[in-house]
Structure formats: structure tokens, C-alpha cells
Amino acid sequence: MKKSIGIVLMTIMLAMVVAACGANGDSKGSNGTGGANNGGSNSTTPPAAEETKELTIKHKLGETKVAKNPQKVVVFDFGVLDSLDKLGVEVTGVPQASIPPYLSKYADAKYENVGSLKEPDFEKLSAIKPDLIIISGRQSDAYDELTKLGPTIFLGVDTAKYMESYTENAKTLGTIFGKEAEVEAELASVTEQIKALNEKVTAAGDKKALILLTNEGAISAYGAGSRFGIIHDVFGFKPADDGIKVTTHGDTVSFEYVAEKNPDYLFVVDRDAAVSKESGESGSKALIENALVKNTNAFKEGNIVYLDPNFWYLSGGGLISVAEMVKEVAAAMK
Structure with a gap:
């Protein structure tokens, strides 16, 4: 008799546990953290992980997929190089033969020498495996070849609309390297300087x-x-x-x-x-x-x-x- 009562009690307790588990499963399914409502996933993607990791940069020579905050950056335009220097963005390689004195730090051996302004060192670039190559007019003829060695974008200045082009290029760099605020501050400063110069020219x-x-x-x-x-x-x-x-x-x-x-x-x-x-x-x-x-x-x-x-x-x-x-x-x- 006692044995029968024990079996009954154990059966009841087991039923209660199963019911509780079922309730929990339903709850997860209804709030989107589990169950059939989200395809069986056991966790949500944290908001931070949803940030863009790759950008599509439109430029004069086409469209290029570029990683956000690329690590190995090769620059063939000294205007772009001085912008990155101003923004505190490190680069991997530059054409060291013609570096202007105000950018002389990039002649150091810590930076890879990637050829000249008109003749990129394709072998060196292949060894570097750049995450991003930035060019301008002097290298435009080599664009197709460069794209085979890494994501390549053209950021030369359009002299027919100098300030618009300059501004757009600076903002593109800000977007790629997460320096939007710094770029805006620098552009505002230059705008004020130009305004003061315009006043001088007019007064003359x-x-x-x-x-x-x-x-x-x-x-x-x-x-x-x-x-x-x-x-x-x-x-x-x-x-x-x-x-x-x-x-x-x-x-x-x-x-x-x-x-x-x-x-x-x-x-x-x-x-x-x-x-x-x-x-x-x-x-x-x-x-x-x-x-x-x-x-x-x-x-x-x-x-x-x-x-x-x-x-x-x-x-x-x-x-x-x-x-x-x-x-x-x-x-x-x-």
C-alpha cells in the first residue's frame, strides 16, 4: 500500500516539473528570446554587433567595398596622407621617394615603401595585402591592377569644384576611420580662414x-x-x-x-x-x-x-x- 502511494506521489511531482518546463518554453517563445517565433535561436544579437562593418565608397573610378577602420592602409596621395596625419590615423605604406618635408616622418623605415607616385610597387603591395589603397590622379591608370591587390578608392581633388571635392574627400575619410567629428571641426576652421582671406581680397x-x-x-x-x-x-x-x-x-x-x-x-x-x-x-x-x-x-x-x-x-x-x-x-x- 505504502509502495503504491509513493509511486503515485512521484508521478504527480514529475508531471508538475514537465508542466513547469513547458510554461517556461512558451514564455521564451513569446518574448522573442527562444522558441519557434525566432527560428529556434537561443539569444538575440546585441545592438553593438549590428553596427556596419563594411562600407560602400562611391568615387570617381567606381564603387568599392571598404572595411570600417581598416588596419593596413596604403596611401599614394600626399593630400590624403596629411589629412590622415592630422586625424591621427596610422598608415602602413607610402611612396617614400617624393615625400614633402612636412610629412618627412613617413620616410621612416617603420613605413613600407610602396614605389613612387607614378609607379606603384605591385610586388610590395602584394606582400602587404592592404585593407585599403587610396590613390589620386597620378595613379589612376593603375587602378584596375591595384584593385586586384586590395580595395582601392580614388580621392583626388576635382579642381573644377575644389572645395566641394576637398570637403567630400575629407568626410569620406572621416566615415571610414570613425573621425567624423574631427573632420567637421577641421573643415569649419578652414572655412573661417577662407572667409577672412576673401575679405582681404575684396578690400584690396x-x-x-x-x-x-x-x-x-x-x-x-x-x-x-x-x-x-x-x-x-x-x-x-x-x-x-x-x-x-x-x-x-x-x-x-x-x-x-x-x-x-x-x-x-x-x-x-x-x-x-x-x-x-x-x-x-x-x-x-x-x-x-x-x-x-x-x-x-x-x-x-x-x-x-x-x-x-x-x-x-x-x-x-x-x-x-x-x-x-x-x-x-x-x-x-x-
């Missing part, structure tokens, strides 16, 4: 400017919309000649042409100095300040400005270089 009156590039004794003129056209298009100087063609190498001109156009400001970029890493003024001053140029308003009023070719020729378009370009021209204004 109806002054006209001419931009020259010197190269092995020859001179070329650059106008609005050109690689140095920011002087006209953004800073506000009126061009001494509205008919200058927009080409990479500029319009080849003579000193008779310069005398005829008689600019009030003459801005000079010395390519030879950029290549040799010497002072931009010392190399081109003797060439520029000849008898013909001495008859121009620019010479008579002391308005021949020898621009730093490291910012204007080798880099440009970066958070550091654009700010320095603005400061340099502003300092030349009387």
Missing part, C-alpha cells in the same frame, strides 16, 4: 592675379578651374587672363605674355624646387624677376608670391595642406 580692390609654374627654365600659366585655380575660384582673385586653357601642365607662355597681362599679383610655383626639395623662391626668383616682369604692377608693388611647392605641387587637397595654402596667400596680402 580690383586686383588681378596670374599663376605661373616654373619648370627647367620654362613657364606655364594656370587659370580658373586649373590645379592651382583655387586662387581664383575660392580665394577670390580675378584672373589677369580669362582665356587660359585648363590642362594638367598649363598653358606654355613667355615673359612677353606676362608683361602684356601686367598682373597685380603674380603667384609662382617652382616645380624644380618640389622635385629637389629646395626652397621655392631661391630656384625661381632669378628666372622670374627679369627685365620684362620688373615692369609689371606685381613686381613694382612687391606682390610676386613664391608659393611653397610642397603644398601646392606635391600635395594639396588635404586638411593640413589646404589650411597652409590659405595662410600663405593671406600672409602675402598687404
Whole structure:
């Protein structure tokens, strides 16, 4: 009799346990943390894990999938490099042959030398296996080959819309490396500097400017919309000649042409100095300040400005270089 009662009690207790387990299972199914309602999963994905790990970057040469905060970054554009330097983003490789002095830290052996601006070292890049390669105009012909070695994006500046392009490129870097706030602060600072320069240019009156590039004794003129056209298009100087063609190498001109156009400001970029890493003024001053140029308003009023070719020729378009370009021209204004 006692044995029968014990069996009954054990049966009842077992039934209660089974019922309780069933209730718990139903509860999990109904609140989305288990059961059939979420496909049998036992846990939810934490919100942090849902953050984007890969970005699609649209650029001049196409669309590229890029990892958020890539670790192995190779940069072929010195403007982009100075932006990343300003933002505190480390890089893996750079073309060390032509590094501007203000970026000389990247000549250190801790950084991989990935060739030159026009000739990437494909073998070295293959060994690095970059998470991201950033290029601009000088490497655009190698884009297809570079894409085989790592995700590649084009962040060159469009001189026809300099500030829009510069701003877009900076924001793209901010998005990729999680530096959006820092980029916004830097852009705001440059905008204020440009506004102050515009006021100086306006106050100077109806002054006209001419931009020259010197190269092995020859001179070329650059106008609005050109690689140095920011002087006209953004800073506000009126061009001494509205008919200058927009080409990479500029319009080849003579000193008779310069005398005829008689600019009030003459801005000079010395390519030879950029290549040799010497002072931009010392190399081109003797060439520029000849008898013909001495008859121009620019010479008579002391308005021949020898621009730093490291910012204007080798880099440009970066958070550091654009700010320095603005400061340099502003300092030349009387």
C-alpha cells in the first residue's frame, strides 16, 4: 500500500516539473528570446554587433567595398596622407621617394615603401595585402591592377569644384576611420580662414592675379578651374587672363605674355624646387624677376608670391595642406 502511494506521489511531482518546463518554453517563445517565433535561436544579437562593418565608397573610378577602420592602409596621395596625419590615423605604406618635408616622418623605415607616385610597387603591395589603397590622379591608370591587390578608392581633388571635392574627400575619410567629428571641426576652421582671406581680397580692390609654374627654365600659366585655380575660384582673385586653357601642365607662355597681362599679383610655383626639395623662391626668383616682369604692377608693388611647392605641387587637397595654402596667400596680402 505504502509502495503504491509513493509511486503515485512521484508521478504527480514529475508531471508538475514537465508542466513547469513547458510554461517556461512558451514564455521564451513569446518574448522573442527562444522558441519557434525566432527560428529556434537561443539569444538575440546585441545592438553593438549590428553596427556596419563594411562600407560602400562611391568615387570617381567606381564603387568599392571598404572595411570600417581598416588596419593596413596604403596611401599614394600626399593630400590624403596629411589629412590622415592630422586625424591621427596610422598608415602602413607610402611612396617614400617624393615625400614633402612636412610629412618627412613617413620616410621612416617603420613605413613600407610602396614605389613612387607614378609607379606603384605591385610586388610590395602584394606582400602587404592592404585593407585599403587610396590613390589620386597620378595613379589612376593603375587602378584596375591595384584593385586586384586590395580595395582601392580614388580621392583626388576635382579642381573644377575644389572645395566641394576637398570637403567630400575629407568626410569620406572621416566615415571610414570613425573621425567624423574631427573632420567637421577641421573643415569649419578652414572655412573661417577662407572667409577672412576673401575679405582681404575684396578690400584690396580690383586686383588681378596670374599663376605661373616654373619648370627647367620654362613657364606655364594656370587659370580658373586649373590645379592651382583655387586662387581664383575660392580665394577670390580675378584672373589677369580669362582665356587660359585648363590642362594638367598649363598653358606654355613667355615673359612677353606676362608683361602684356601686367598682373597685380603674380603667384609662382617652382616645380624644380618640389622635385629637389629646395626652397621655392631661391630656384625661381632669378628666372622670374627679369627685365620684362620688373615692369609689371606685381613686381613694382612687391606682390610676386613664391608659393611653397610642397603644398601646392606635391600635395594639396588635404586638411593640413589646404589650411597652409590659405595662410600663405593671406600672409602675402598687404
